[in-house]
Amino acid sequence: MTAKTIKSNAAVAWEVGKPLSMEVVDVMPPQAGEVRIKIIASGVCHTDAFTLSGEDPEGIFPCILGHEGGGIVESVGEGVTSVSVGDHVIPLYTPECGECKFCLSGKTNLCQKIRETQGKGLMPDGTSRFYKDGEPIFHYMGCSTFSEYTVLPEISLAKVNPEAPLKEVCLLGCGVTTGMGAVLNTAKVEVGATVAIFGLGGIGLSAIIGATMAGASRIIAIDINESKFELARKLGATDCINPKNFDQPIAQLVTEMTDGGVDYSFECIGNVDVMRSALECCHKGWGESIVIGVAGAGKEISTRPFQLVTGRVWKGSAFGGVKGRSELPKIVERYLKGAFQLDDFITHTMPLEDINQAFDLMHQGKSIRSVIHF
Numbered sequence: 001m002t003a004k005t006i007k008s009n010a011a012v013a014w015e016v017g018k019p020l021s022m023e024v025v026d027v028m029p030p031q032a033g034e035v036r037i038k039i040i041a042s043g044v045c046h047t048d049a050f051t052l053s054g055e056d057p058e059g060i061f062p063c064i065l066g067h068e069g070g071g072i073v074e075s076v077g078e079g080v081t082s083v084s085v086g087d088h089v090i091p092l093y094t095p096e097c098g099e100c101k102f103c104l105s106g107k108t109n110l111c112q113k114i115r116e117t118q119g120k121g122l123m124p125d126g127t128s129r130f131y132k133d134g135e136p137i138f139h140y141m142g143c144s145t146f147s148e149y150t151v152l153p154e155i156s157l158a159k160v161n162p163e164a165p166l167k168e169v170c171l172l173g174c175g176v177t178t179g180m181g182a183v184l185n186t187a188k189v190e191v192g193a194t195v196a197i198f199g200l201g202g203i204g205l206s207a208i209i210g211a212t213m214a215g216a217s218r219i220i221a222i223d224i225n226e227s228k229f230e231l232a233r234k235l236g237a238t239d240c241i242n243p244k245n246f247d248q249p250i251a252q253l254v255t256e257m258t259d260g261g262v263d264y265s266f267e268c269i270g271n272v273d274v275m276r277s278a279l280e281c282c283h284k285g286w287g288e289s290i291v292i293g294v295a296g297a298g299k300e301i302s303t304r305p306f307q308l309v310t311g312r313v314w315k316g317s318a319f320g321g322v323k324g325r326s327e328l329p330k331i332v333e334r335y336l337k338g339a340f341q342l343d344d345f346i347t348h349t350m351p352l353e354d355i356n357q358a359f360d361l362m363h364q365g366k367s368i369r370s371v372i373h374f
């Protein structure tokens with residue numbers, strides 16, 4: 001049966017800095033190599049707020065934000081073979097085509113097959129699948145999960161075990177995979193290592209889970225919002241620090257606490273000054289700092305080159321270094337076997353029409369993750 005254009009409730013970001021607006025939009029049928037899915041749930045990540053704020057150089061409006069979702073295949077376009085109607089899927093903002101230079105390198109998860117059009121808010125053929133009153137609305141990060149229905153390329157979907165509750169595993173579409181993966185895949189933290197984690201939102205707390213799994217001997221959790229400390233401790237943080245409670249710079253404090261610095265640090269905020277502190281609290285000779293946070297347009301990082309000359313390493317991590325199609329289904333299986341929990345992260349749930357509350361809660365520091373239920 002050929003799919004037709006359908007109506008979908010969606011939260012549209014019409015312009016920078018304005019609350020999202022509930023609209024009924026037209027969602028076109030999936031074209032060749034594309035899949036239309038019904039979203040069941042979507043987390044709200046800080047990156048959605050970052051783009052809405054106007055800080056994202058790739059931000060393009062009007063668009064439908066959201067990139068941390070879980071859904072069910074509603075229809076498939078011509079030539080789609082890897083998923084079928086009814087399959088449970090997690091949308092991927094980092095696709096996996098398996099054939100581009102990046103996919104074949106064995107060195108990165110950053111598939112570039114559709115990166116150019118995705119960054120312009122468009123499907124690979126250069127057009128949108130979302131329309132309102134005949135005018136196109138842009139996609140976001142290739143996902144646009146703040147819509148009841150959305151369309152993605154087949155290469156941007158991870159097919160997951162249908163027994164996994166999508167209202168929980170949607171968090172594996174970004175935050176939890178990112179934090180855990182940065183520790184386990186990018187840094188490859190080893191048993192007994194010392195770790196400092198800056199920022200205890202969904203990403204930083206997931207990094208704590210990763211550090212605990214890796215067997216880190218010391219996990220120093222740092223945030224200016226002390227309400228995050230209870231969960232940080234529960235997940236395995238050995239020390240919780242509010243930099244505001246100390247006169248000395250945080251890098252110096254962590255260095256003193258750890259006999260010369262940590263083996264690994266993770267910046268999970270998007271603040272370039274904190275990125276510097278995270279590097280400089282690493283141990284001379286071998287300490288590695290992983291940048292996960294996304295900084296605004298025009299921001300740059302700096303340090304004395306001597307920090308690198310003397311053996312500290314600065315790295316970045318996107319989606320935890322995870323190849324979504326081949327690796328995310330296995331992470332879902334590990335979740336189903338009880339390797340880690342997700343419910344601690346879901347501090348709030350709400351229907352799509354209340355989505356602006358999710359952004360308010362995030363800005364007020366009251367949520368870890370709000371999950372939208374469709």
Ligand code: NAD
Nearest residue numbers: 046047199200201202203223224225269270293294318319
């Ligand atoms: P969040 O808002 O839930 O958490 C950020 C935390 O940082 C908060 O607890 C806040 O109190 C804390 N914080 C703010 N300023 C601080 C400071 N100066 N010192 C210490 N703590 C401070 O955000 P999130 O959803 O966890 O995302 C964190 C960052 O990671 C964002 O920049 C987001 O865009 C980015 N991100 C990157 C990737 C990636 O693949 N690299 C994936 C997801 C999110």
Ligand code: AHE
Nearest residue numbers: 045047056057058094115174294318319
């Ligand atoms: N568009 C921004 C950069 C945004 C960014 O860094 N995105 C991360 C994912 S954040 C998810 O919450 C990422 O994976 N980036 C890799 C990529 O290819 O976008 C900018 O600065 O232009």
Ligand code: ZN
Nearest residue numbers: 045047174175
């Ligand atoms: Zn995200």
Ligand code: ZN
Nearest residue numbers: 097100103111
């Ligand atoms: Zn590829």
